[in-house]
Amino acid sequence: MAAPLILAALAVTPIVLAGRGGVDLSVGPLLGFINVTLVKWLVENDYASPIMVIAYVVAAGVLYQIVIAAIIIYVRVAPIIVTLSGYLFLSGINLVVLDRPSGVAPDWMLDWGSGISILSPVFYGLIIMIGFWIFFSRTVFYQQIVLTGANERMAFANGVNIAGARFGAHIVAGVFTAAAALAYTALIGSGDPTQGNTYTLSAITALVLGGTSLAGGTGGGLGSILGAINIYLITYVLSTYNFGTVSGFVTQLSTGAILVLSLLVNSLMNRRQ
Amino acid sequence: MSKPDDSKGNVPGRTLLSQNVVFGIALLLALSAAASFLVPGFVSYTNIRSMLLLAAFLGIASLGQTQCALLGGIDMSIPYVIGSSNILLASLLNWGVPSFPACLIVLAGGVVVGILNGLLSFRLQGQALIVTFGLGLAIVGGSQIVTSIGSVYAGTVLGAVPSWLRGMSSVAGTTFGLPIPPIAIVWIALAIVVVTVMSKTPFGRSFYAVGGNRQAASRVLISEFRIWVIAYAISGAMSAITGMALLGFSGGGFVGVGEPYLFTTVAAVVIGGTSLLGGWGGYGSTIVGTLVLTILTSLLVGLGLSYAMQQAVFGLLIVPIVALYTRSPSLRDQI
Amino acid sequence: MDDLTGKVLVQNVSKRFGETTALNGCSLTISPGEVHAIVGENGSGKSTLAKMISGVVLPDSGRVSIFGRSPRDPMEARALGVAMIFQEVLVAETLSVVDNIFAGTDSLWKRSRTRAVARRQCRDLLKRFTETEIDPDTIVRNLPLSVQQWIVIARALLANPRVLILDESSAALDLDASARLHTEIKRLRESGCCIIIVTHRIAELVRIADRATVLRDGEVVDEFVGADINESRLLSAMSAKRIILEAKAAAASPANRVVGDVVLSATGLEIERGAPQFDFKLCAGEIVGVTGLDGQGHGDFLRIAAGLRAPSGGTVSVLGRDARDAFQVASGASGKSVAYVSGDRAREGIFPNLSIFENFSLPLYRSRFGEYGWIKRRPLKQAFDGEVRRLSIKVGHESNLITSLSGGNQQKVLIGRALAMEPKIIVLDDPARGVDIATKQELYAQLRKFADQGGAVLYLSSEIEEFFDFADRVLVFRNKSLFRTVPFELFSEHTLLAAMFGEPDETAFHPMREGFVRA
Structure with a gap:
């Protein structure tokens, strides 16, 4: 159940690592966009073969991120503003595509989320993606992203391909967002134009909780995974108490509080070192 | 060496600002013309009054956002504070608290949240956006828990809204016989006060000093910390007022009333021409931005665009406008 | 080929x-x-x-x-x-x-x-x-x-x-x-x-x-x-050029100046942990130059003297107060102590978003004309016009942006602002950076006048020929400490450059005569 959150947190990680205060605020709406367009455009038109679907979601995620990266690098607008407008744009578009939760996921996906056993296809998918992350984090390419994020001026002056690293970080983010969207679609079995947005904040919270600095250059995917699992567990524990109608609010309250607190702790620790 | 630098010589004062305002007003006129041509009933008496009302809500909510933007900050908790104060006020009234103290309590709550925002985001420089976002979410979660005590409907609070509050923000509202909703008068009064204070007092000018050059401001002993916290406190207060006014408008407490203000406040600030990096612009520009947005919304609605589509259009507008005013320097110049 | x-x-x-x-x-x-x-x-x-x-x-x-x-x-x-x-x-x-x-x-x-x-x-x-x-x-x-x-x-x-x-x-x-x-x-x-x-x-x-x-x-x-x-x-x-300037300097040499009470004194000052300590005194009526190669500690010394940062050791007192308090006092009330002018106009001097007039009057809002209430435009305008005349600042319209002025005139506005605060000490950090000769000469003359009326000036520059025109002595910094004090009688490109580059002293002057002790 925590799969979409873990994947979304991993999606934000390379962009934050690449520095410049870049945080992808649009990760949630992008997830939602892939979810609703998958349900609306592909399934309803019977283009629902697994290959077709996977090709589509990855292409959508990657293309969007390439556009965002190009604006950040060449127009030199602060990344946070760019992704903020992306958030606004996509959350509007999502509602245009699908005005309320409806539709069905591709047939072959339907039984994925319904299984009670932990060993569902979503779980295997998650393991594959985490494997991919571990591979990615050992590549020289990942190192170039971290170098760029840790000190962009140093990296530039020493001939690191910073534009390439930044584009790459966004592309990887696009792939992980696509995976998160697939997992999300499998879990809810339909399309939902608004729920995706909530992933922005929880993914960032997971990342910060995992010890990645929003200033870039330090941290990593493992922390984000643990952070996401933590948030999921907190939510889960909270939901076992019977808060009745307010349980959703308790979640909101705790997510917000955890985010602010972990930011504070992070900054205090950085200052002490 | 006796003349001002030729390249920029003899530019009239506050060039950028006045250009933006001129641009904004031109946009305003163009939009109005287009709307009255394309949308039947745009210039009708009722439509103008309802636009004025909506502009007043947005205008008040954007006031605090403008103050934060002048310092290079941003307040993303605005929609949450609006939603929270909306349902809190409704609950307080339901619980039998007289309306005047109830309003004061909510207002004070808004200020406290604002101060908290200011303190935390000052400590976590450069992350104001995330901090205020997170805090806002916590606040809205908390206030929903409080308001849903003993209620089955969480998130919405039904109950009698006093008639004076309804009158405040009703399209048909009148003020001393004038056919203008009182909340619009409140907005106009606030605007006059803010614009005057910002241009005529040392306190107001401090915002520009800090936004223009923080280091230079500290050299002339302006406390960046104090100004920063005050800006967020103002933002909290204005969000609370907007939330309360919206209760009068809708007649029932609903936590989601704030949602649209998440981005429209930022859009109003940016379209008006206040730089998000601080120092340039001001509330006068934001008023123009507010009117532009209101008329644009009315136009888009008139053309049959859904709320979602409007949001998408606003999203597309922000990047080019920001790119026009503020781009980061190239790396080559920083080594 | x-x-x-x-x-x-x-x-x-x-x-x-x-x-x-x-x-x-x-x-x-x-x-x-x-x-x-x-x-x-x-x-x-x-x-x-x-x-x-x-x-x-x-x-x-x-x-x-x-x-x-x-x-x-x-x-x-x-x-x-x-x-x-x-x-x-x-x-x-x-x-x-x-x-x-x-x-x-x-x-x-x-x-x-x-x-x-x-x-x-x-x-x-x-x-x-x-x-x-x-x-x-x-x-x-x-x-x-x-x-x-x-x-x-x-x-x-x-x-x-x-x-x-x-x-x-x-x-x-x-x-x-x-x-x-x-x-x-x-x-x-x-x-x-x-x-x-x-x-x-x-x-x-x-x-x-x-x-x-x-x-x-x-x-x-x-x-x-x-x-x-x-x-x-x-x-x-x-340094081959500047023969003209040196000739001029000889004419304007600050001989026989009357020196008043000590206004700023530092004892056992340690700029950075582990750097050699030194003492220093500044008297009313004096203009003291400060120089050194990049990163040798002269900039840090200036900031310490202006109360902008604390030294790692030793004390600085200004008119009997701690330097950091004195800086606070300077803008709290006029005529008390230290004003600071930075040559790094863009970073810590000007407000690029404000007009010439506001750049001048912003710190005065709070000092002379009341912190609360309305800005009193008339007395500010008088002060502004006075300084514009005194420093012959070429302003277009006063409500133009400060960035419409050339670098030299921007700097004059900042110096006018410091003078209008009526301090006892002015600390200038390379104020003539990117400023032409005519403007520099005016600046020196104004600072000389300020000193003659009982003020004291600390003037940092990395262009040593600046000092010839008006400084009483020059402190040369090296390795984060005071290396040598050169009195105006011994000013020349050679002596100053030699000190900056750490050459042994050939002139055999007596440090004690200059009122400081090398630790």
């Missing part, structure tokens, strides 16, 4: 940054196996030239050719075998030593060597340079500056460069370490590398340079080869 593709050529390059010209038609040639030094005073364009060769800065006109190719960014320069060690110690503080040393060696997709090899190379290199074991996985933030400097040097040497550029690279190294660096440089020279050294340490370059190019105000003024390179020639080439 020579085979130029084997050389580094700089052909007639020019570069402007906003109002200032950094380089104006410079040309030079660097041959393989040659150590080529570029010298000049602060701001003569040396660093810009070095950055241009490494592709960081692109010329506005002219061309840099490295073995026949012109790199457009550091990545391309690196591919041609260019390595540069920057003046600033450019490290990623949050990453490990090995990550820092190998930054830029790998392409996006291909690793140049395995991590294990990289670790071993890193350990060996640092052991050779620093003579201590350093764990390649240490986070750089936790290492001392000298080791960080070696990391930067190791990064450059590791690439087996065909062109090596060193921009003040030995600044953070002690003598012993510099000697080791020189061994490395000689080794590279043997192997046919083009080596470009930008340095302030004249003695050092005399020892190792094969050729020296002297820059002044962005132009090449002289070039020496081999045995012709010696200290006195270099010093005089760097």
Whole structure:
């Protein structure tokens, strides 16, 4: 159940690592966009073969991120503003595509989320993606992203391909967002134009909780995974108490509080070192 | 060496600002013309009054956002504070608290949240956006828990809204016989006060000093910390007022009333021409931005665009406008 | 004609940054196996030239050719075998030593060597340079500056460069370490590398340079080869002009000045932990110059005197108060103590978003004309007009943006603002940076007048000829401490430059006469 959150947190990680205060605020709406367009455009038109679907979601995620990266690098607008407008744009578009939760996921996906056993296809998918992350984090390419994020001026002056690293970080983010969207679609079995947005904040919270600095250059995917699992567990524990109608609010309250607190702790620790 | 630098010589004062305002007003006129041509009933008496009302809500909510933007900050908790104060006020009234103290309590709550925002985001420089976002979410979660005590409907609070509050923000509202909703008068009064204070007092000018050059401001002993916290406190207060006014408008407490203000406040600030990096612009520009947005919304609605589509259009507008005013320097110049 | 593709050529390059010209038609040639030094005073364009060769800065006109190719960014320069060690110690503080040393060696997709090899190379290199074991996985933030400097040097040497550029690279190294660096440089020279050294340490370059190019105000003024390179020639080439100014200085020499009470005194002052301590006194009616080479502590001293930062040891008192309180008082009420004017107008002087008038009056809102209530425009306007007249500031309309003024006039507005606060002491941090001669002369005259009326002035400049016109004595800083005090009788380019470069004192003056004691 925590799969979409873990994947979304991993999606934000390379962009934050690449520095410049870049945080992808649009990760949630992008997830939602892939979810609703998958349900609306592909399934309803019977283009629902697994290959077709996977090709589509990855292409959508990657293309969007390439556009965002190009604006950040060449127009030199602060990344946070760019992704903020992306958030606004996509959350509007999502509602245009699908005005309320409806539709069905591709047939072959339907039984994925319904299984009670932990060993569902979503779980295997998650393991594959985490494997991919571990591979990615050992590549020289990942190192170039971290170098760029840790000190962009140093990296530039020493001939690191910073534009390439930044584009790459966004592309990887696009792939992980696509995976998160697939997992999300499998879990809810339909399309939902608004729920995706909530992933922005929880993914960032997971990342910060995992010890990645929003200033870039330090941290990593493992922390984000643990952070996401933590948030999921907190939510889960909270939901076992019977808060009745307010349980959703308790979640909101705790997510917000955890985010602010972990930011504070992070900054205090950085200052002490 | 006796003349001002030729390249920029003899530019009239506050060039950028006045250009933006001129641009904004031109946009305003163009939009109005287009709307009255394309949308039947745009210039009708009722439509103008309802636009004025909506502009007043947005205008008040954007006031605090403008103050934060002048310092290079941003307040993303605005929609949450609006939603929270909306349902809190409704609950307080339901619980039998007289309306005047109830309003004061909510207002004070808004200020406290604002101060908290200011303190935390000052400590976590450069992350104001995330901090205020997170805090806002916590606040809205908390206030929903409080308001849903003993209620089955969480998130919405039904109950009698006093008639004076309804009158405040009703399209048909009148003020001393004038056919203008009182909340619009409140907005106009606030605007006059803010614009005057910002241009005529040392306190107001401090915002520009800090936004223009923080280091230079500290050299002339302006406390960046104090100004920063005050800006967020103002933002909290204005969000609370907007939330309360919206209760009068809708007649029932609903936590989601704030949602649209998440981005429209930022859009109003940016379209008006206040730089998000601080120092340039001001509330006068934001008023123009507010009117532009209101008329644009009315136009888009008139053309049959859904709320979602409007949001998408606003999203597309922000990047080019920001790119026009503020781009980061190239790396080559920083080594 | 020579085979130029084997050389580094700089052909007639020019570069402007906003109002200032950094380089104006410079040309030079660097041959393989040659150590080529570029010298000049602060701001003569040396660093810009070095950055241009490494592709960081692109010329506005002219061309840099490295073995026949012109790199457009550091990545391309690196591919041609260019390595540069920057003046600033450019490290990623949050990453490990090995990550820092190998930054830029790998392409996006291909690793140049395995991590294990990289670790071993890193350990060996640092052991050779620093003579201590350093764990390649240490986070750089936790290492001392000298080791960080070696990391930067190791990064450059590791690439087996065909062109090596060193921009003040030995600044953070002690003598012993510099000697080791020189061994490395000689080794590279043997192997046919083009080596470009930008340095302030004249003695050092005399020892190792094969050729020296002297820059002044962005132009090449002289070039020496081999045995012709010696200290006195270099010093005089760097400062050859200004005969007119020196003549003028003689006329305006501040002889027989009446000096009043001590207004600022420092005892046992320690600028940085471990730096030598010193004492200092400033009296009413005095103008004291402060100078030194980049990063020698004179800037820090000025900030301490102005109360902007605390010293690591010792005390500073202004009119009997602690300096930091005195600064607060300066803007709280007029006529009390210290006003500070920065030459770094863009960073800590002007408010680029405000008008000329507001830039002038902003600090006065709170001091003389009440913190609360309305801004009292009339008295401010009078003060403004008064200062505009006094400093003959060329303002267009007062409501124009401050950035519509030239640098010199912006600076005058800031100085007018400081004077209008009616302080006892004015501390100026290189206020004449990028300001033309006429404006400088006016500034000196005004400061002289201020001192004559009982004020005291601390004036930092890196252009030593500024002091000839009006300073009573000059404090020369070196190694984060006061190195020598030069009284106005002994002012000359030579004595001041010699002190800055740490030459032994030939004039045998008596420190006690100047009222300070070297710790």
